[in-house]
Amino acid sequence: MSTQTAASVLDVLVVGAGPTGLMLAGDLAAAGVRVVVLDRADEPVRTPKGNGVVGRAVLELRRRGLLRGTGLRVLRPPRFRFGPLTLALGLLHGPLHVLPVPQHRLESLLAQRAARLGATLRRGHEVTGFEQDDDGVTVRATADGSPVELRARYLVGCDGARSFVRKSLGIGFPGVTSPDISRLARVTIPAGAAARVGDHIELPGIGRLVPFRPNRTAHGSITIAPADALDRSAPHDLYIVSTHEPRGDSDPTDELGDEELRASLRRVLGAELPYTTAFAARSVVANSRHAERYREGRVLLAGDAAHIFSAGGSAINAGLLDAVALGRTLATVLRGAAGQTALDDYESQRRAAARRTLALTRLQVALEAGDETGEALREVLGELLRNRATARRIATLIEG
Numbered sequence: 001m002s003t004q005t006a007a008s009v010l011d012v013l014v015v016g017a018g019p020t021g022l023m024l025a026g027d028l029a030a031a032g033v034r035v036v037v038l039d040r041a042d043e044p045v046r047t048p049k050g051n052g053v054v055g056r057a058v059l060e061l062r063r064r065g066l067l068r069g070t071g072l073r074v075l076r077p078p079r080f081r082f083g084p085l086t087l088a089l090g091l092l093h094g095p096l097h098v099l100p101v102p103q104h105r106l107e108s109l110l111a112q113r114a115a116r117l118g119a120t121l122r123r124g125h126e127v128t129g130f131e132q133d134d135d136g137v138t139v140r141a142t143a144d145g146s147p148v149e150l151r152a153r154y155l156v157g158c159d160g161a162r163s164f165v166r167k168s169l170g171i172g173f174p175g176v177t178s179p180d181i182s183r184l185a186r187v188t189i190p191a192g193a194a195a196r197v198g199d200h201i202e203l204p205g206i207g208r209l210v211p212f213r214p215n216r217t218a219h220g221s222i223t224i225a226p227a228d229a230l231d232r233s234a235p236h237d238l239y240i241v242s243t244h245e246p247r248g249d250s251d252p253t254d255e256l257g258d259e260e261l262r263a264s265l266r267r268v269l270g271a272e273l274p275y276t277t278a279f280a281a282r283s284v285v286a287n288s289r290h291a292e293r294y295r296e297g298r299v300l301l302a303g304d305a306a307h308i309f310s311a312g313g314s315a316i317n318a319g320l321l322d323a324v325a326l327g328r329t330l331a332t333v334l335r336g337a338a339g340q341t342a343l344d345d346y347e348s349q350r351r352a353a354a355r356r357t358l359a360l361t362r363l364q365v366a367l368e369a370g371d372e373t374g375e376a377l378r379e380v381l382g383e384l385l386r387n388r389a390t391a392r393r394i395a396t397l398i399e400g
């Protein structure tokens with residue numbers, strides 16, 4: 001077993017090299033903090049996940065120079081999706097900042113910055129246990145089947161929704177699990193079988209679908225988007241599709257079979273979607289959960305480990321902003337400029353922000369409901385949102 005000496009005690013050990021852990025590591029390293037990130041994955045995961053960052057987190061990325069020379073552009077869209085509704089924000093000075101970027105690219109930019117500033121990333125290290133005392137935390141991991149032990153003054157769990165760190169602390173993760181299931185995939189639809197007509201995607205024999213938003217049908221909804229609208233290097237015939245329908249007895253899986261994907265599309269569309277190949281197919285059941293606490297002594301939580309949202313498009317932003325707040329607070333405490341109780345401020349500030357995001361995302365899910373309540377919500381809120389000031393107010397809340 002490799003064991004550290006007292007002299008090699010780290011300031012902060014971060015578990016998880018997702019967007020949250022990498023942003024945190026970069027900010028800590030920039031403040032002169034000795035930080036190591038452990039991730040159990042040997043390589044960065046390339047599976048398509050998030051497609052962009054929204055709100056104040058975009059400004060934080062830009063402020064750190066992370067977008068310079070990347071060709072990535074920050075948009076201030078005149079319209080923004082809110083569940084099945086649209087926020088009409090006006091053409092000038094839209095309150096929302098949007099950065100289209102595939103998650104794996106974002107992670108790569110964050111990892112490069114963290115390394116450049118002096119953070120160490122050790123892949124292939126799975127954290128298996130830890131104990132804390134008055135001075136720090138001793139962390140056990142396995143790497144290549146061998147045990148490794150590290151010591152740090154603080155440990156941060158940025159280890160995702162199923163967080164080992166959170167569970168080890170016995171911190172509850174209450175919330176709700178959706179009765180619906182979403183099946184997602186990237187599919188190749190040959191040119192003749194799909195056409196982009198104005199703002200629509202025309203599927204001969206099926207009809208017109210509005211891209212980027214759920215198209216409601218009698219049995220659920222389908223969302224479709226050309227992949228090259230999000231990533232200019234993507235092939236022109238590649239589409240991102242997802243269906244949403246009652247879950248029945250299906251379990252979510254990271255390896256969704258072609259038969260199940262086709263059957264779901266058939267049920268929702270009432271016809272075959274004429275794709276040739278599908279990849280990165282998976283199914284997910286939306287959860288909306290919030291950790292009971294973000295801190296237990298010298299161990300803290302951030303990102304998906306602390307909160308997960310039922311509607312897409314909020315999780316990465318919230319994780320990045322957790323990282324910004326926690327990085328600033330930990331650096332201040334480690335410098336001796338504030339006591340450990342300052343870490344409670346991180347918790348109260350970021351828990352309040354997550355509560356607001358949970359409310360906004362739960363509202364978006366409620367708006368999607370296929371029943372009379374969903375219909376009533378869509379009608380009334382849709383009317384209110386035609387008032388531009390109301391739409392901008394909601395966008396300001398999303399901006400964070």
Ligand SMILES: Cc1cc2nc3c(=O)[nH]c(=O)nc-3n(C[C@H](O)[C@H](O)[C@H](O)COP(=O)(O)OP(=O)(O)OC[C@H]3O[C@@H](n4cnc5c(N)ncnc54)[C@H](O)[C@@H]3O)c2cc1C
Nearest residue numbers: 016018019020040049050051127159160303304313315316
């Ligand atoms: C299909 C899909 C689409 C999505 N789309 C969007 C979107 O459009 N917008 C959006 O905002 N969000 C989206 N999300 C959610 C987004 O991907 C997550 O919110 C985000 O990855 C959370 O970042 P994180 O850094 O907190 O955790 P994660 O990215 O989950 O990173 C956690 C890391 O911890 C590591 N780890 C876990 N346990 C251990 C351990 N014991 N030891 C060492 N390492 C460990 C894992 O290997 C992983 O690398 C999507 C997710 C999926 C699955």
